[in-house]
Structures are given as structure tokens and as C-alpha cells.
Amino acid sequence: MSGYVQMHFDVETRKRLFGGEWRSMPSVVNLEKGKATSKDAPSLEQILAPVFTCDISDGQTDKYDRVRFKSIIEFPYFLLHVLKVFVQVEKVQFDEGFELRSSIDDKHLTDEFKKVMERGRIDGAVIGENPERFSEDFASCLLKCRYLFDKYIVKREYANEASDGEWSLKELRVSGRGGDKKAYYRNTRIAVKRERDTTSDARNKKNLMLQSALRVSYTSPKDMHWITYLLAWLYEGENQQRLDKYCEVTKGFVRSAISRGYLNVEDRDHMGVNTPRVVFNYLDYLLWERNDRVPFTFEFRNSVEHWYPQNPSENTFEKWKQDDLDSFGNLCIVTRNVNSRFSNMAPMAKRTTFEAMIAKGSLKLREMSKLTTGNSEWLAISQRHGADMLKLLKEDCAKQQLPNKIAGHTNWDKLSQ
8 A cells, every 4th residue: 555556567557557647547448458468567476475565666765765655544444445435336235234334344354345245236236146347347446446545545755754754645747758757746636627736735735634634533444434435525537527625525524423423412511531533633623724824733642631630730729520621621632642741730830831842732722721821710711712612613514514324334323433
């Protein structure tokens, strides 16, 4: 899954599959042409051998020979995403009592494929009755989805000496002519015809920020249903001409997840540390969208912090009721390291002691710190802050959401957590 799929083919096959500029959506016609691979292309037996490795040259590694672009999921999980896309786009109907699992679990990879072949039907015909056609159709779907994944789904890029890399949403481009062609990478163009690059770059940044918010919210590959949804939307050909809607489509997924998993939950005011991480991260995205010049990056902030602590240090200040402690206005997300350093300090002590750390934290944390004027005043301030933040979420989530069914599933409650 590392790098871009085009660069895993020899030059001649690459041209046949992806066109002369190496960046066209692979079509069935191109796939048929691609059967005649060059004499240097590896055989199927070689590819399946345990010792087989791909050549990831032409800008896909940096000067330290590290992989430059790293996928956010591994290949077994990608296969499951593609299988779900296949089920949706091919309108696969399952026998009564059967459907794909809600969880994207690589332990059930073989079982899921068997289910599609043995219990799935296309136009009334059992898929497994024609395994050759299924193999060809799925391989075509797999290649197209990989092309779309590489181009439109966020990655980690290690283009400099930064050990942790950075979020990246780039596409492969080509410079030079004939035998001197070289691949290079630039921000994926997310625009419609005749729109300026400045418009596309701004849209690219929004999509990058939103997808990175989702990545750090759903840390397990078993829960990354947003990838399935975006791939299925991108796979529909007409949507390639509607990329100006891409960010709004992604927001539809998030809005559904937050509405079903938080806003519409009866006891949400008592969730406390169990508040879904996507709620905080999407709120940070909305705050960033208000002022996108603020330096901010989504990170794995997995700890829910009580700004006013649950257990005041050595009982040096008043202890709050649990409902007040768990109110949304008193909560934010931080890294585990920050959570440990905050300890049980009072709000004012946190603000003055860790000013530089807070300045790099979540946008909600920065706002809470800015509003803090004293420990005794924080209760009233936190209630107003919480109401303001919930209003922002509610107003946004009242906009377009997702339908109740996606990619072979009917139980949206499981998908949207």
C-alpha cells in the first residue's frame, strides 16, 4: 500500500493502464490492453512468492531510503473496503439473513469473500457460479479503487527529516517526455473544469484537514467506514466531475456519526471521558474552518481532559459535582503526555504553567484556556462555552447527512460510532 499504484508497474504497462500521463482512471479497455505486459514484468507466481517485493522508486522514497508516502491502512483492510464498494456498485443482493459484517475485520477476510461468492447475486445469478468473471470484475474494481485511494484519501508523507511525517493529499504528475518521463507529486486537484489552482488548493486543504480529523478519531482500521463511503462515492463516474462537493460529502458522514453517536443520545451530558473522539475533532475542524490561517494540525489526541480536574490537587480548591465536571464545556482532548503533565492542577495553573503546550493543542483547548480568568469563575464560563460549542455542532449537523444504508449494510448505528 506504500506509494502510488502507477509506480508499481513497469513503464509500458503503466502507460497502457493509466495513459500517457500516468494519471488517467484505469478502464476496462485499458485493463484488456494491459494483459500484454513487457518481458520484464514479474509473473503471477513471482508476485505470490513470500519474498516478492515491489520497486518503489521514482520519488516514492526519500534520500534516506524511507518510504515517502505511507498508507493509513494495510492491504487486507483495503481489500475489505473494496469488497464493500464492489457490493454497492454492482448492486449485489444477498440471500435472506446474510450481509457483510459491520466491522472491517481482516480476520474475516476469507469469510467475507466466500459470503459474496456463495450468498451474493448479481441480476439473480449466484456470483460463485462464474468465478472467472468475479475475479476479473473484482480485479478491475480493486485497481480503480487503489487509484482513487492514492489520489483522494489522506496519507502520511515523509518528505523531509521530520520523523513523524505530515498529512498529505497529493496526486502523481509527470514531467519530461518520451523515455525521460519522471513522476512528481503535487496537491491533488479537487476542482471542476476551468476553476483556478488557487481554488483547488484551498479545497484540497479543507479535505486534507477533514480527513486527517477522521483518521485520528477512528484509530482502529476496523472502524474506518468513512474510507468505504468516500471510495464508493468517488467510484461513481459522474462524481469525478463534482469534486467541488467532495468536502461536503465527507461532512455528511461525520454529521451522521455525531448525530447518531452523540447529539441524539439521551444521556450525552453524562458521557464525560466516553464522549466520542470524533465530536471533539470535528468541532476543532469547524473552529479551524472559521479561521483557516490559525496554525493547527490534527494529531492523535486520545485522552479526554477535564479542564477543571476531577480530583483537585491535595484538596487545595473546591471539588465539583460530577455532572459539572463531565459537561461538554469542561472537556477537551489532549495527548496522553499532556494529560499526564496537566495532572490535577487548577485551570489557571494549567493556563499559566503550560502556555506553550496549550498553544499547540486542540482549538477547543486553546479557546478554554483563553476564556479562563479564574478557578471560581470557570463553572459559569464553562457552561456558556459548552453551550456555544454544542450550538456550533448542532447547526452544522442539521445540514446534509448520509442515507440509512451504505455499502451492503442496513445497521447504520454500528457504522457511525
